[in-house]
Amino acid sequence: MAIATCVFDAYGTLFDVAAATRRLAERPGHEDFAAKWPRIAEIWRLKQLQYSWLRATAGVHTDFWQVTQDGLDFAIEAVGGVAEGERAALLELYFGLEAYPEVPAMLRALKEAGRETAILSNGSPAMLEGAAASAGIRDLLDEMLSVESVGVFKPARVVYDLVGHAFGRTPREVLFVSSNGWDAAAAAGYGFRTVWVNRAGDPMDRLPWRPHRVASDLTEIPELAASW
Template identity: 30%
Template sequence: MTVRPLVVVFDVNETLSDLGPMGGRFTEVGAPPELSRVWFAGVLRDGFALTAVGACEPFAMLAADSLRTVLHGVPLNRDVDAAVDHVMGGFAELRVHPDVPDGIRALRAAGHRLVTLTNGAVQVADRLLTGAGVRDEFERLLSVDDAGVWKPAEGAYAYAARTCGVEPAEMLLVAVHPWDIDGARRAGLQAAWVNRTGTPYPSCFTAPTMTVSGLDDLARRIRT
């Protein structure tokens, strides 16, 4: 790293939150649990597609629409609207990954300013971090809803830098998604890829500034 980051910016969905339990929500409405991953990937696809043509819609709206598509033709145990409501309700019960609380506290104790930047809603991030007991460690919870453009578009990261009053190079984006890492790097940020599973990083994307196994590992890596 060439510059010690002043602000550490966290993606929320999958980076901080464990989306694994969402598969159980699909099971509970009579759908295969593996549809959870198909659905979430479709939400991202639709958000990126709208961003590419200059449009921006809330995550929750796209998620509900995508659910109706994914669940079409599946023999559910309730009507589709009730099934959509049940699956969407799972976001309110998500928990953070085990490495998150200690990592967050260590980063804040080391003097870093912490913020989130999510393609989802601020309310979801607030509930998640409050439940983990680390909400007060964060200076701001930011969403692309206020940026007017989804990540990985440059405008989303520029909005975060502008809001925090720093240069992009003084920010470190932390995410599990290579597309987010690539977007941040192209926007001038440093970026830490959280690789909890040992998955290879796609060569088509700009490489991260560093790769870490979790937020506890990140805190050790940027302590000085």
């Protein structure tokens, strides 16, 4: 069955999650931060994901903006602190993350081919709107689906159900793309066709399912969507 709808994870897939820390490090007057930003970015992202999984498992939901702040606070403490005002600056930058360079052309190619496009993300609606508007890609997305409508983070199956509810498509008509191997794998288990965007060259996660394809970036997604 042909792919009708292409759905993307947001953070790390369409939007560069390291951009907030990198951009602050590039600003004059933040030389001390520049020495520690890679470590902050790494810990921040790890704790953000871990807190979403733990909350989903425990059944104690909060929105992703709170999880993002909690992860940042852990990272800041882990590296010994940051200067006054840098925490607030990082959160402001995160709210308006930039997209990876290939994203606009990739989404435009999918739309020109007649395919529906969407985000399916742990992010809150306000976060997703802020990032999409900042990156200039909002008009290239038919839907931005947030876990806030079901109150649990990925990879809960009820999150993947949102795609069918929004578009009326069967799982086999959906291509799901994520930079998180666990997310692409879980979506494959759900029944979507999946691509893992493995920018870092990480090993495959040991899970009951595997992504159908692996790519180094998003450039070939329109071609892959046409090949199924």
